[in-house]
Amino acid sequence: VVAIGDQQNDVSMFxxxxxxxxxxxxxxxxxxxxxxxxxxxxxxxxxxxxxxLRCLTHPVxxxxxxxxxxxxxxx
Numbered sequence: 001v002v003a004i005g006d007q008q009n010d011v012s013m014f015x016x017x018x019x020x021x022x023x024x025x026x027x028x029x030x031x032x033x034x035x036x037x038x039x040x041x042x043x044x045x046x047x048x049x050x051x052x053l054r055c056l057t058h059p060v061x062x063x064x065x066x067x068x069x070x071x072x073x074x075x
Contacts, residue, residue, distance in 0.1 A: 004049055006030065006041070021049045 003010065003017035006026040011033045014020035022034035023045045031037050038052070039045035 002053060004038075004046065005034075019053070 001017045002019045002021065003013040004021045004023070005011075005013060006023035008027065008030060010022075010026075011030060014022075014033050014035075019036070020034045021036045021038055022031045024038060024040035024043065025045075026034075026037075036049075036052075038049040
């Protein structure tokens with residue numbers, strides 16, 4: 001179970017989740033309770049968090065992305 005939140009009312013959800021992610025615009029007290037902190041709402045933090053989660057569950061995809069990035073740098 002993954003919990004993503006940005007307010008104090010999300011902290012209890014963090015405690016119950018296997019992975020907890022606070023948005024970058026969350027109060028510091030909320031960020032301290034989360035396992036991870038992503039970018040703010042305005043910086044598309046949810047997109048970054050979901051991409052990170054996808055890479056956790058699909059490591060081959062992450063390897064492919066890193067290889068592609070390295071190839072782009074050398075061109």
